[in-house]
Amino acid sequence: MRASGVVELRVPARPEFLQLVRSVVGAAAASGTDLGPDQVADLRLAVSEAATNAMEVHGLRGLTDRVVVRCKLSDELIEVEVADRGPGFDPDAVPSLPPVDSPERLQHESGLGVSLMHQLTDQTIIESGRDGTAVRLMINLRDSAGGR
Amino acid sequence: MLLEFHRSARDPWVVLAIFGELDMAGAPRLRQAVVGEVAGGNNRLVLDLSAVDFIDSVGLGTVVGALRRVRAHDGDLILVCSEPRILRVFEMCDLDRVFEIHADVDSAVEATGRV
Numbered sequence: 700m701r702a703s704g705v706v707e708l709r710v711p712a713r714p715e716f717l718q719l720v721r722s723v724v725g726a727a728a729a730s731g732t733d734l735g736p737d738q739v740a741d742l743r744l745a746v747s748e749a750a751t752n753a754m755e756v757h758g759l760r761g762l763t764d765r766v767v768v769r770c771k772l773s774d775e776l777i778e779v780e781v782a783d784r785g786p787g788f789d790p791d792a793v794p795s796l797p798p799v800d801s802p803e804r805l806q807h808e809s810g811l812g813v814s815l816m817h818q819l820t821d822q823t824i825i826e827s828g829r830d831g832t833a834v835r836l837m838i839n840l841r842d843s844a845g846g847r
Numbered sequence: 848m849l850l851e852f853h854r855s856a857r858d859p860w861v862v863l864a865i866f867g868e869l870d871m872a873g874a875p876r877l878r879q880a881v882v883g884e885v886a887g888g889n890n891r892l893v894l895d896l897s898a899v900d901f902i903d904s905v906g907l908g909t910v911v912g913a914l915r916r917v918r919a920h921d922g923d924l925i926l927v928c929s930e931p932r933i934l935r936v937f938e939m940c941d942l943d944r945v946f947e948i949h950a951d952v953d954s955a956v957e958a959t960g961r962v
Contacts, residue, residue, distance in 0.1 A: 799945050
């Protein structure tokens, strides 16, 4: 069964709301698409990465705005947009991590989120400016055979 | 649910079995637990992720930080994990090449043979 529509969440930028974001997006994807459990898990992880970055920037900047998570379903696509009101960043300038066989690698506890989002989705688009960042995570439904 | 731990000793290893979701909400508790163990002189740790339902890059980063911390004290850290979805996240980040990962605690402790 597939459904069309939009599910929107506006959550406080606090880590304890991450689980709610994952649950809602996971439920929308599982009930409104033919995606299989592994694909839904991938989407939940990608969304969690985007929402984590959004909450982190709101926390660092002391922003009280809510983080907006908008899940759009159509016949062809599931798209989840995560929008924050942070000062933006250059997604092409995210530094790469040292090689995993280098002792230096252990000095880095962050820096994996953007790479994971790209790996977990068919397309990830990051639009960032001075008024905020919107991350759009897309999974094509036409060629997904996971649930059939 | 909040991240919870079950602690046991398998001399010379301390096993921390982790229950819950290892994300930005849960990771600080793991960091705190590892800091506490190392401060108490326990720098050979087994982190049992068998009951971890979810891990993301923040959780991975915390596990990387735990490895760095124990190694800084001449210790070591082994992971236990057999859940494909959790393992896959390590693999996607190439961290399966950084950590020694075993399927269960017994094989982890026995395979090391290190004292």
